Amino acid sequence: MDVPDLIRAQGVYVSIGGMPILRDVSLTVAAGEAVALLGGNGSGKSTLVRTLLGILPHQEGEITLFDQQVPGFRDWWKVGYVPQHSVISVPNATVREIASAGRLAHLKPFQWLSRSDRRIVDDCLEQVDLASRADWPFRSLSGGQKQRVLIARALTSEPRLLVMDEPLAGVDLHSQAGLAQLLGRLRDDGLGLLVVLHERGPMAAILNRSVTLCDGRIVEGDPVLGSTCADEESHHDPIGLSDPIAGSLT
Numbered sequence: 001m002d003v004p005d006l007i008r009a010q011g012v013y014v015s016i017g018g019m020p021i022l023r024d025v026s027l028t029v030a031a032g033e034a035v036a037l038l039g040g041n042g043s044g045k046s047t048l049v050r051t052l053l054g055i056l057p058h059q060e061g062e063i064t065l066f067d068q069q070v071p072g073f074r075d076w077w078k079v080g081y082v083p084q085h086s087v088i089s090v091p092n093a094t095v096r097e098i099a100s101a102g103r104l105a106h107l108k109p110f111q112w113l114s115r116s117d118r119r120i121v122d123d124c125l126e127q128v129d130l131a132s133r134a135d136w137p138f139r140s141l142s143g144g145q146k147q148r149v150l151i152a153r154a155l156t157s158e159p160r161l162l163v164m165d166e167p168l169a170g171v172d173l174h175s176q177a178g179l180a181q182l183l184g185r186l187r188d189d190g191l192g193l194l195v196v197l198h199e200r201g202p203m204a205a206i207l208n209r210s211v212t213l214c215d216g217r218i219v220e221g222d223p224v225l226g227s228t229c230a231d232e233e234s235h236h237d238p239i240g241l242s243d244p245i246a247g248s249l250t
């Protein structure tokens with residue numbers, strides 16, 4: 001049986017202020033598949049995610065989400081975005097209030113959450129094992145618990161795809177393993193996962209594929225383990241020492 005691609009990007013180029021940031025990037029994520037987007041600082045991971053989500057424009061190439069072109073995609077409830085917990089600054093909001101915000105994609109402007117919306121929010125908190133903390137202030141939770149609240153918030157829109165920005169950042173090792181298990185269950189339920197990571201760590205157990213960005217390009221490497229930019233640099237020869245003519249000039 002054919003598994004549909006939820007994200008399909010082909011030959012994408014992005015420049016910001018005239019500076020090329022992404023070059024010829026192609027990527028797919030299918031339903032029920034967990035794909036890691038690896039790469040060092042400044043390699044272009046956030047730019048790629050923002051471009052896939054239609055926040056940044058691309059100058060060349062084609063991006064589709066659920067077979068609809070980006071820009072032009074409208075079914076945003078199908079896409080759950082999970083930021084790093086450290087970017088959420090809400091002094092007094094409770095866990096339930098944060099999670100409820102994800103349900104807004106299903107509401108009309110100024111509409112209140114219905115009883116069934118509230119049940120969905122509670123179910124999602126249950127899924128991430130935080131139902132008992134629903135009335136706690138978000139700021140009082142540990143890094144791993146905060147990350148789980150943000151996953152619950154994304155799940156409340158009943159998405160088919162989760163895009164996550166470094167979900168393990170600022171989370172202790174033990175909680176990282178718990179998060180990986182949770183994401184593995186969601187993948188097994190049929191969600192597609194695109195996970196930005198600095199390294200695979202405990203997520204390795206649930207990843208189907210890894211793609212590595214180096215300096216704005218996807219580097220071919222092991223489909224599961226990804227690649228390293230050092231591999232790429234060893235092929236890269238900026239001063240032409242491997243060129244017999246340029247080499248003879250030294």
Ligand SMILES: Nc1ncnc2c1ncn2[C@@H]1O[C@H](COP(=O)(O)OP(=O)(O)OP(=O)(O)O)[C@@H](O)[C@H]1O
Pocket residue numbers: 016017019021039040041042043044045046047048
């Ligand atoms: N708004 C912008 N204006 C100019 N340059 C930008 C802008 N946004 C990103 N860049 C540049 O694009 C490159 C890629 O940045 P990006 O944030 O996508 O990398 P990253 O892989 O997500 O890095 P990190 O892991 O540190 O978050 C960097 O050189 C960055 O300086």
